[in-house]
Amino acid sequence: xxxxxxxxxxxxxxxxxxxxxxxxxxxxxxxxxxxxxxxxxxxxxxxxxxxxxxxxxxxxxxxxxxxxxxxxxxxxxxxxxxxx
Amino acid sequence: xxxxxxxxxxxxxxxxxxxxxxxxxxxxxxxxxxxxxxxxxxxxxxxxxxxxxxxxxxxxxxxxxxxxxxxxxxxxxxxxxxxxxxxxxxxxxxxxxxxxxxxxxxxxxxxxxxxxxxxxxxxxxxxxxxxxxxxxxxxxxxxxxxxxxxxxxxxxxxxxxxxxxxxxxxxxxxxxxxxxxxxxxxxxxxxxxxxxxxxxxxxxxxxxxxxxxxxxxxxxxxxxxxxxxxxxxxxxxxxxxxxxxxxxxxxxxxxxxxxxxxxxxxxxxxxxxxxxxxxxxxxxxxxxxxxxxxxxxxxxxxxxxxxxxxxxxxxxxxxxxxxxxxxxxxxxxxxxxxxxxxxxxxxxxxxxxxxxxxxxxxxxxxxxxxxxxxxxxxxxxxxxxxxxxxxxxxxxxxxxxxxxxxxxxxxxxxxxxxxxxxxxxxxxxxxxxxxxxxxxxxxxxxxxxxxxxxxxxxxxxxxxxxxxxxxxxxxxxxxxxxxxxxxxxxxxxxxxxxxxxxxxxxxxxxxxxxxxxxxxxxxxxxxxxxxxxxxxxxxxxxxxxxxxxxxxxxxxxxxxxxxxxxxxxxxxxxxxxxxxxxxxxxxxxxxxxxxxxxxxxxxxxxxxxxxxxxxxxxxxxxxxxxxxxxxxxxxxxxxxxxxxxxxxxxxxxxxxxxxxxxxxxxxxxxxxxxxxxxxxxxxxxxxxxxxxxxxxxxxxxxxxxxxxx
Numbered sequence: 076x077x078x079x080x081x082x083x084x085x086x087x088x089x090x091x092x093x094x095x096x097x098x099x100x101x102x103x104x105x106x107x108x109x110x111x112x113x114x115x116x117x118x119x120x121x122x123x124x125x126x127x128x129x130x131x132x133x134x135x136x137x138x139x140x141x142x143x144x145x146x147x148x149x150x151x152x153x154x155x156x157x158x159x
Numbered sequence: 160x161x162x163x164x165x166x167x168x169x170x171x172x173x174x175x176x177x178x179x180x181x182x183x184x185x186x187x188x189x190x191x192x193x194x195x196x197x198x199x200x201x202x203x204x205x206x207x208x209x210x211x212x213x214x215x216x217x218x219x220x221x222x223x224x225x226x227x228x229x230x231x232x233x234x235x236x237x238x239x240x241x242x243x244x245x246x247x248x249x250x251x252x253x254x255x256x257x258x259x260x261x262x263x264x265x266x267x268x269x270x271x272x273x274x275x276x277x278x279x280x281x282x283x284x285x286x287x288x289x290x291x292x293x294x295x296x297x298x299x300x301x302x303x304x305x306x307x308x309x310x311x312x313x314x315x316x317x318x319x320x321x322x323x324x325x326x327x328x329x330x331x332x333x334x335x336x337x338x339x340x341x342x343x344x345x346x347x348x349x350x351x352x353x354x355x356x357x358x359x360x361x362x363x364x365x366x367x368x369x370x371x372x373x374x375x376x377x378x379x380x381x382x383x384x385x386x387x388x389x390x391x392x393x394x395x396x397x398x399x400x401x402x403x404x405x406x407x408x409x410x411x412x413x414x415x416x417x418x419x420x421x422x423x424x425x426x427x428x429x430x431x432x433x434x435x436x437x438x439x440x441x442x443x444x445x446x447x448x449x450x451x452x453x454x455x456x457x458x459x460x461x462x463x464x465x466x467x468x469x470x471x472x473x474x475x476x477x478x479x480x481x482x483x484x485x486x487x488x489x490x491x492x493x494x495x496x497x498x499x500x501x502x503x504x505x506x507x508x509x510x511x512x513x514x515x516x517x518x519x520x521x522x523x524x525x526x527x528x529x530x531x532x533x534x535x536x537x538x539x540x541x542x543x544x545x546x547x548x549x550x551x552x553x554x555x556x557x558x559x560x561x562x563x564x565x566x567x568x569x570x571x572x573x574x575x576x577x578x579x580x581x582x583x584x585x586x587x588x589x590x591x592x593x594x595x596x597x598x599x600x601x602x603x604x605x606x607x608x609x610x611x612x613x614x615x616x617x618x619x620x621x622x623x624x625x626x627x628x629x630x631x632x633x634x635x636x637x638x639x640x641x642x643x644x645x646x647x648x649x650x651x652x653x654x655x656x657x658x659x660x661x662x663x664x665x666x667x668x669x670x671x672x673x674x675x676x677x678x679x680x681x682x683x684x685x686x687x688x689x690x691x692x693x694x695x696x697x698x699x700x701x702x703x704x705x706x707x708x709x710x711x712x713x714x715x716x717x718x719x720x721x722x723x724x725x726x727x728x729x730x731x732x733x734x735x736x737x738x739x740x741x742x743x744x745x746x747x748x749x750x751x752x753x754x755x756x757x758x759x760x761x762x763x764x765x766x767x768x769x770x771x772x773x774x775x776x777x778x779x780x781x782x783x784x785x786x787x788x789x790x791x792x793x794x795x796x797x798x799x800x801x802x803x804x805x806x807x808x809x810x811x812x813x814x815x816x817x818x819x820x821x822x823x824x825x826x827x828x829x830x831x832x833x834x835x836x837x838x839x840x841x842x843x844x845x846x847x848x849x850x851x852x853x854x855x856x857x858x859x860x861x862x863x864x865x866x867x868x
Contacts, residue, residue, distance in 0.1 A: 103670055104667075104670075105425065106242065107670045107672075108425075108426065109240060109389060109425050109426075109429065110237070110238070110242055110595075110672060111672060112426060112429040112430070112433075113237055113238045113240065113280055113429055114237055114277060114672065114674075115276055115277040115280070115433070116672075117426070117429065117430065117433070118430075125460075125464075126461075126464060126465075127464075129561075129562045129565070130558060130561040130562050130565070130571065130671075132460070132464055132558065132675070136274065136276060136277060137273060137274060137305070138274055138277065138674055139456070139460065139674065139675035139676075139677075140672065140673070140674055140675065141554070141557075141558040141561070141571070141671070141672075141673045141674075141675055142670075142671065142672055142673075143561055143565060143570050143571070143670060143671035143672075144565065145667070145670050145671075146670035146671055146672050149670060
């Protein structure tokens with residue numbers, strides 16, 4: 076996994092609403108990373124931000140997932156484009 | 160292919176004399192409970208796994224030939240690497256780690272067709288166990304609607320186990336499932352996946368140690384070994400057997416080595432499972448169409464999770480909930496009250512006067528009646544909670560509340576337990592089992608009893624009646640005082656949560672990750688079953704714990720006997736309870752309470768509502784929950800020995816404040832003890848809550864007195 080273009084990375088909480096991103100790094104503790112990966116939200120998963128700045132709402136593989144601010148901050152994504 | 164010895168001697172076949180045991184597992188929100196209800200109907204038993212408040216649901220289904228099949232409904236889990244006590248129970252039962260529940264013979268795995276890949280993750284872990292598995296693919300209709308077809312035959316070929324397409328909500332696929340469950344032999348999964356090379360030697364070594372030292376069967380040992388590497392093993396619940404020291408040692412050694420090398424062993428394992436699942440999914444999922452724009456769920460969500468409309472919706476739902484609890488429940492509550500009174504009268508007429516008659520009427524009937532009068536409110540609350548959960552709204556409410564909860568260091572998942580605690584702290588505390596973080600869970604348990612439960616209601620009503628006599632004051636004032644008490648308790652709960660998260664149970668801000676299931680029409684049958692289960696648990700408690708306590712309290716207030724001809728009040732004054740009231744007086748005098756109120760405080764330590772009936776005995780008035788007039792008049796006449804009135808408005812307010820904060824409930828203490836596995840936290844809870852109650856009352860009373868009230 077070599078996503079080196081670090082300048083385009085941003086935490087999920089900062090991804091604009093409606094934007095599509097790809098998960099490139101998980102920064103939380105081991106237990107959190109484990110669960111996020113197990114829920115199919117691991118590295119290289121595509122995520123659409125739905126709404127929110129504090130608690131955020133996003134869509135991964137057709138699932139609606141709510142993340143607290145802290146959790147969204149620990150998921151680094153690279154923007155890929157906008158949802159059609 | 161010759162089957163391994165532990166499988167070929169299949170104990171699960173209907174031909175064997177023993178009832179086969181199936182475990183039902185699946186992700187949360189995949190329709191597991193609906194399937195369980197459809198399979199077992201009313202033949203369910205709800206209990207507890209000893210030591211934890213995780214519910215154990217066991218039901219009986221019948222095979223095609225009418226033979227009984229036991230089905231254990233395990234808590235929903237995303238993974239066997241448990242993150243909450245709920246998931247830990249699922250893991251431990253499947254691995255045969257629990258002494259109280261034998262390892263199930265067969266596993267019924269239910270997955271959501273609309274979300275195949277993530278659901279297959281748990282299936283993938285379960286296939287490791289080497290047990291016969293039947294896979295149920297639920298929600299085929301919803302998948303089809305979103306343009307996805309799951310090729311059941313392909314999935315069956317791929318995995319080598321029976322796969323049944325199903326729509327649990329309307330019973331489609333149930334017959335096929337029962338046919339599969341009735342099969343005497345089930346094939347084992349063709350479950351080949353490559354453990355990453357870097358990790359394989361560790362798995363082999365751990366497996367060997369688990370077989371040699373922990374006496375596990377080879378298949379289970381391999382699954383355990385894989386789990387030990389991904390499971391941070393933070394959630395050990397009571398009842399699960401600990402690992403052998405040698406196994407622990409091997410695990411630590413490997414982890415240390417990998418840390419040195421920079422190998423992310425847990426991540427690698429999850430990824431290699433997903434790789435294997437990806438291959439299966441690519442072969443079985445047929446994208447027949449594209450989902451056309453936002454779904455209905457998306458449209459509802461855009462309102463319900465909106466920063467403004469979301470709060471408005473939540474507010475409306477809460478208002479409706481409380482209005483129903485307090486208005487609809489009134490009629491059945493009056494009915495129960497009348498029935499209990501009639502029963503008491505009947506016993507009074509049927510028996511000769513004496514201690515035994517008093518024990519039955521005042522002790523047993525009075526005490527239990529005082530408890531079950533809350534049954535209608537509890538039923539309504541659970542009906543609503545069941546409705547909100549089965550439609551999918553509850554997760555949205557938690558989402559909306561997360562913002563607010565994070566201010567005090569909790570997350571949205573603590574919302575449901577706190578909401579339930581408005582009816583009763585016990586189901587509230589039981590609902591904390593889905594909170595992953597141990598500290599968050601403990602904080603929620605500690606503050607839940609501060610939410611004003613329905614047992615405080617009679618005390619509030621009596622005090623408000625004493626405070627604002629007659630109909631001279633508008634109803635709004637009474638309601639206002641009531642709302643104030645609820646607000647005080649709620650603020651207290653949030654304040655203490657904030658305090659505990661910063662001091663005793665310091666922890667990082669919670670990382671909540673929560674799935675919002677698609678909206679569904681609620682199934683009346685599921686909601687009703689859920690409600691009846693609660694009612695039964697509550698009634699059983701009323702029949703045992705509350706009955707026992709009521710009898711003890713009756714004894715304490717009836718003995719030692721006063722001299723012949725003494726009034727009921729004189730009898731009470733010199734009984735054990737009366738003496739305890741006198742002993743307590745110095746402590747509560749600064750709050751404006753005398754020994755008679757003290758008796759009420761002592762007896763209502765069992766349950767708050769007992770205060771009202773105790774006051775009825777103390778002031779010798781016939782009190783009924785819905786009509787406090789005679790008692791109010793008796794209380795208005797009560798005086799200190801120097802002639803000052805006892806129940807001044809300030810004392811009434813102080814007494815209400817006391818009940819807002821004080822931990823006056825033996826049942827809650829018992830649940831907290833069981834939940835936290837010891838006496839430390841319940842004792843702490845009694846101390847901090849009752850301590851706060853005393854302090855706040857002291858401030859209220861002394862300030863009020865100084866201001867001349």
